[in-house]
Amino acid sequence: MKPSQIAQRLEQFESVCRERGVPLTVQRRDILQTILERDDHPSAEQVYEAVKTHIPGLSRTTVYRALDTLADLGVIRRLHHPGTGARFDGNLQRHHHLVCRKCWCVIDIESAGLDGLRLSAAERHGFEIEDYSVHFTGLCQECFRQRSK
Ligand SMILES: [Zn+2]
Ligand SMILES: [Zn+2]
Structure with missing residues (x-):
């Protein structure tokens, strides 16, 4: 920041x-x-x-x-x-996360596509979504490199 x-x-x-x-x-x-x-x-x-x-x-x-x-x-x-x-x-703006399952680093990502998600399933439950953040689990660049060595 x-x-x-x-x-x-x-x-x-x-x-x-x-x-x-x-x-x-x-x-x-x-x-x-x-x-x-x-x-x-x-x-x-x-x-x-x-x-x-x-x-x-x-x-x-x-x-x-x-x-x-x-x-x-x-x-x-x-x-x-x-x-x-x-x-x-500390980032309060809407953003999403990439989470490495090996070293557990958490990386911020911004995505207009994810920000614009509409969930018709939530609407069916009468649920009013106020906020959300999507997280993706996987391997970060460093851990991926280590693995493929
Ligand atoms: Zn990692
Ligand atoms: Zn974050």
Whole structure:
């Protein structure tokens, strides 16, 4: 994400905290910034590893709780792809994912075709779809190369 976009998202986060009466802590802000700066959909553990280098003494529990709070506030997304455990995504625009079944990397993709999906089966159930994200499982370039060696 571009620095200007990150600044904008952090500002937005501050106003969400004010509106919802959630204390804006340095840790929460820092954790959000860490997620916005990367696009590899880190796990809670990876976020902890990254953030603890600049907030010494930060506990794992604090990071895990902060991630839950950020996801509940809707400023990040929690992803649950089978096999990967929870991963965190700072990209709130509609997009889709390629998930490697070997190294579990998660790659963002954009596709007008997928964005324009209409599901008549959902309509038959009277279900109003508000949002969706499609994920494809397979092998990333690196893992595919390794395998065919
Ligand atoms: Zn892979
Ligand atoms: Zn994503």
